[in-house]
Amino acid sequence: MKFIEGGVCAAKGYKAAGLHVGVKTRNKDKKDLALIVSDAECSTAAVYTKNVVKAAPLLVTKENLKDGKAKVVFANSGNANACAPHGEEYAHRMCSAVAEALGIQVDDIIVASTGVIGQTLPIETIEGGVDELISNLSYDGSNDAADAIMTTDLAKKELAVDFKVGGKVCKIGGIAKGSGMIHPNMGTMLAFLTTDCAISSEMLQEALLSATNVSFNRVSVDGDSSTNDMATLMANGLAENDEIIMKCEDYYIFAEALNNLCIELAKMIAADGEGATHLIICRVAGSKNELEAETISKSVISSTLTKAAIFGTDANWGRVLCAMGYSGVDFNPEKVSISFESTAGRITVCENGCGLPFDEELAKIILTEHDITIDIDLNDGNAECTCWGCDITYDYIKINGDYRT
Amino acid sequence: MKFIEGGVCAAKGYKAAGLHVGVKTRNKDKKDLALIVSDAECSTAAVYTKNVVKAAPLLVTKENLKDGKAKVVFANSGNANACAPHGEEYAHRMCSAVAEALGIQVDDIIVASTGVIGQTLPIETIEGGVDELISNLSYDGSNDAADAIMTTDLAKKELAVDFKVGGKVCKIGGIAKGSGMIHPNMGTMLAFLTTDCAISSEMLQEALLSATNVSFNRVSVDGDSSTNDMATLMANGLAENDEIIMKCEDYYIFAEALNNLCIELAKMIAADGEGATHLIICRVAGSKNELEAETISKSVISSTLTKAAIFGTDANWGRVLCAMGYSGVDFNPEKVSISFESTAGRITVCENGCGLPFDEELAKIILTEHDITIDIDLNDGNAECTCWGCDITYDYIKINGDYRT
Numbered sequence: 001m002k003f004i005e006g007g008v009c010a011a012k013g014y015k016a017a018g019l020h021v022g023v024k025t026r027n028k029d030k031k032d033l034a035l036i037v038s039d040a041e042c043s044t045a046a047v048y049t050k051n052v053v054k055a056a057p058l059l060v061t062k063e064n065l066k067d068g069k070a071k072v073v074f075a076n077s078g079n080a081n082a083c084a085p086h087g088e089e090y091a092h093r094m095c096s097a098v099a100e101a102l103g104i105q106v107d108d109i110i111v112a113s114t115g116v117i118g119q120t121l122p123i124e125t126i127e128g129g130v131d132e133l134i135s136n137l138s139y140d141g142s143n144d145a146a147d148a149i150m151t152t153d154l155a156k157k158e159l160a161v162d163f164k165v166g167g168k169v170c171k172i173g174g175i176a177k178g179s180g181m182i183h184p185n186m187g188t189m190l191a192f193l194t195t196d197c198a199i200s201s202e203m204l205q206e207a208l209l210s211a212t213n214v215s216f217n218r219v220s221v222d223g224d225s226s227t228n229d230m231a232t233l234m235a236n237g238l239a240e241n242d243e244i245i246m247k248c249e250d251y252y253i254f255a256e257a258l259n260n261l262c263i264e265l266a267k268m269i270a271a272d273g274e275g276a277t278h279l280i281i282c283r284v285a286g287s288k289n290e291l292e293a294e295t296i297s298k299s300v301i302s303s304t305l306t307k308a309a310i311f312g313t314d315a316n317w318g319r320v321l322c323a324m325g326y327s328g329v330d331f332n333p334e335k336v337s338i339s340f341e342s343t344a345g346r347i348t349v350c351e352n353g354c355g356l357p358f359d360e361e362l363a364k365i366i367l368t369e370h371d372i373t374i375d376i377d378l379n380d381g382n383a384e385c386t387c388w389g390c391d392i393t394y395d396y397i398k399i400n401g402d403y404r405t
Numbered sequence: 406m407k408f409i410e411g412g413v414c415a416a417k418g419y420k421a422a423g424l425h426v427g428v429k430t431r432n433k434d435k436k437d438l439a440l441i442v443s444d445a446e447c448s449t450a451a452v453y454t455k456n457v458v459k460a461a462p463l464l465v466t467k468e469n470l471k472d473g474k475a476k477v478v479f480a481n482s483g484n485a486n487a488c489a490p491h492g493e494e495y496a497h498r499m500c501s502a503v504a505e506a507l508g509i510q511v512d513d514i515i516v517a518s519t520g521v522i523g524q525t526l527p528i529e530t531i532e533g534g535v536d537e538l539i540s541n542l543s544y545d546g547s548n549d550a551a552d553a554i555m556t557t558d559l560a561k562k563e564l565a566v567d568f569k570v571g572g573k574v575c576k577i578g579g580i581a582k583g584s585g586m587i588h589p590n591m592g593t594m595l596a597f598l599t600t601d602c603a604i605s606s607e608m609l610q611e612a613l614l615s616a617t618n619v620s621f622n623r624v625s626v627d628g629d630s631s632t633n634d635m636a637t638l639m640a641n642g643l644a645e646n647d648e649i650i651m652k653c654e655d656y657y658i659f660a661e662a663l664n665n666l667c668i669e670l671a672k673m674i675a676a677d678g679e680g681a682t683h684l685i686i687c688r689v690a691g692s693k694n695e696l697e698a699e700t701i702s703k704s705v706i707s708s709t710l711t712k713a714a715i716f717g718t719d720a721n722w723g724r725v726l727c728a729m730g731y732s733g734v735d736f737n738p739e740k741v742s743i744s745f746e747s748t749a750g751r752i753t754v755c756e757n758g759c760g761l762p763f764d765e766e767l768a769k770i771i772l773t774e775h776d777i778t779i780d781i782d783l784n785d786g787n788a789e790c791t792c793w794g795c796d797i798t799y800d801y802i803k804i805n806g807d808y809r810t
Contacts, residue, residue, distance in 0.1 A: 050731070051727065051730040051731045052729075052730040052731070052732075052734070052735060052736060052738060053726055053727060053729070053730030053738045053758075080723070082723070083723060083726055083738070083755070083758055083759055083760060084759065084760055085759055085760075116723065117722075117723025117724070117726065117727065117760075118722060118723045118726075118754075118755065118759070118760030119760060120760075226727060227723075227726075227727055227730060304709065304797075304805075305805055308801070308802055308805035308806050309805065309806070311802065311806045312805070312806025314806065317523060318485070318487070318488060318521065318522025318523045318632075319522070321458055321488055321522065321523075321632075322456065322458060322522065322631060322632050324457075324458070325456040325457040325458030325632060326455070326456045326457070327457075329457070330457060331457060333457060333458045333488070349523075350488070350523065353458075353488055354488055354489065354490055354523070355488060355489055355490075355522075355523030355524060355525075392709075392802060393802060394799050394802050394803075396713070396802075397713055397716065397797060397798060397799055397801075397802060398799075400709075400710055400713035400714065400717070401713050401714070401716045401717025401719065
């Protein structure tokens with residue numbers, strides 16, 4: 001398995017496009033419609049936000065995917081179409097507009113929105129842009145589509161992998177936008193993935209669910225879980241491998257490639273958290289089981305005080321231990337060791353639950369790097385887990401103190 | 406029942422003092438030792454942090470209060486004595502120093518610390534200040550003691566109430582420091598309460614626990630729950646009422662006074678959250694039961710995005726509804742209404758789960774006030790609950806990006 005270029009168009013038979021039509025009113029350079037079209041019918045899987053308040057397009061997509069089949073992703077940015085008048089009606093109209101223009105079934109469409117909650121979707125504006133959007137479709141269009149789903153994201157997120165299944169080269173590619181899945185920013189986390197591997201929708205759903213659990217679900221930007229989060233995966237089978245219909249060796253090869261792709265996309269999302277200046281990687285080892293390690297790691301990356309300390313390049317490990325302590329996991333604080341690590345070095349600051357004297361200048365140098373690993377050992381077992389977050393900064397406050405107006 | 410002056414010395418027979426001895430090294434004007442002494446033996450109750458990592462003084466206090474009796478509170482600020490070498494040994498030495506100087510039993514002492522985690526407590530410095538601290542004791546000393554337990558607090562928190570029990574005037578007073586109890590800032594939430602009401606330690610514990618549940622436990626500053634949080638209540642009986650030993654009418658009078666005192670202290674703590682410019686009051690009504698209302702309210706006041714919106718005087722109710730949605734409570738979003746209210750007016754922004762057109766300028770004027778009420782109605786029952794929080798600001802990041810160094 002290796003990482004390759006091409007994003008959501010890397011796999012055979014996928015075109016994509018992006019366009020500005022005016023859903024985003026502030027800036028005409030910013031694309032706000034994205035389209036991904038497969039040349040062939042696809043087995044399709046999806047995971048959705050666990051928020052009780054679900055945006056209209058999620059409900060419509062769920063309905064459309066009941067048969068496990070789709071051909072198209074159609075998404076807008078700039079408006080979440082959540083808690084807004086005519087929500088489901090307008091999500092259906094988005095599907096109809098594209099279905100008619102492409103001559104396909106409406107239920108072959110994955111529809112998504114991201115942006116501000118509670119404002120009426122400018123549906124005519126969107127409908128008016130569909131023809132031009134379709135005319136822009138290209139096998140090199142991943143970049144434009146990735147662009148068009150961004151809101152406060154600073155960096156485009158697209159990536160692909162290739163691997164061999166039964167002698168055939170298969171590819172999985174995707175585009176994503178910030179910020180998380182369990183803890184996503186209101187800006188919504190979206191990931192649209194495509195593959196040319198032949199695989200049944202049941203196996204696809206299973207692979208996507210487990211990939212999400214070890215990637216997007218281990219990211220937190222600010223602990224706020226959105227109404228619009230969604231990750232979808234379409235498989236058009238054009239790689240011509242024998243279709244994966246059970247958990248055979250091929251399935252595990254596919255699943256591993258998908259996991260790796262999703263983990264890298266998840267890290268991109270964490271690193272590009274609103275206003276972030278650091279990627280925080282929290283590795284918890286020596287745990288009795290993976291779930292406890294994950295719970296502790298998530299508590300640390302979600303701790304506002306830890307995030308503020310990393311922003312201040314302050315090796316304030318007391319906040320790390322404190323966040324571990326209120327995670328809900330019962331562990332022995334007296335066995336805990338904590339280190340900070342980056343490309344500039346590694347420093348152990350706590351052992352057996354007690355502070356160690358350490359070189360403050362070296363700590364500062366280590367914490368000045370962009371990627372910071374907080375390395376925790378519970379010394380109480382063999383399980384481990386890594387989650388990803390980012391620091392909280394002045395810019396986060398600035399962006400979110402005036403996002404809507 | 407009415408609010409009165411005098412803080413922790415308002416009730417009969419309590420002296421207090423504060424002193425700078427050098428635990429806080431940065432600023433010699435800042436007191437760092439606090440002492441509260443009762444003239445008579447007290448029934449005593451306490452509640453502690455639920456963090457798995459508990460600071461040494463909490464463990465020692467718990468041990469000392471096994472008999473339900475105490476006479477003295479001895480606290481330092483500037484160092485948490487948590488996860489630090491010789492933690493329990495030094496907490497015991499704090500008790501011994503005061504017990505010897507006052508000629509009382511070591512187990513009559515409530516000991517507490519607040520400040521940075523993981524650094525060795527300068528025990529000799531503290532011991533060296535005990536005699537002077539005792540010589541400063543006065544029946545007007547509440548102010549000095551309130552001063553001495555502050556860390557990043559900007560405002561002193563002291564308050565008292567009086568009320569009649571069986572024909573006798575009783576008082577309850579207290580001092581506190583930020584920031585929360587379930588969600589306290591690393592700076593630790595401490596509350597030391599005193600009363601001259603005669604009441605058994607069993608009834609006192611019951612009253613303190615239920616008061617804490619409707620006050621300190623409904624405050625959040627940043628979702629980080631400290632290792633050092635503690636609230637204690639001493640009752641010396643000098644008001645000479647018939648001792649309250651069961652849940653009679655007198656008990657409920659006492660409990661109501663205590664609830665009101667703790668709620669006001671809790672609001673002071675929320676309003677003085679690090680860097681805060683707004684007190685956020687989140688009232689959730691129309692709920693099936695109080696617990697669900699409380700869970701939803703806590704989720705809203707803890708939402709970083711909602712806090713950032715209030716800082717930006719942005720009526721971004723979508724973030725409120727979103728935070729409600731990930732609270733874990735199953736409610737019907739289509740019945741929800743949301744209003745913002747302050748002394749400048751009231752504006753309803755969401756009804757039946759849908760955004761209403763509203764006057765953005767009026768919203769801005771309402772949100773410019775210091776105390777902002779977010780008023781939520783689930784329209785699905787008769788229970789309600791109010792929790793308190795604060796906005797997140799540039800200063801929060803500044804304070805916590807460089808708190809330790």
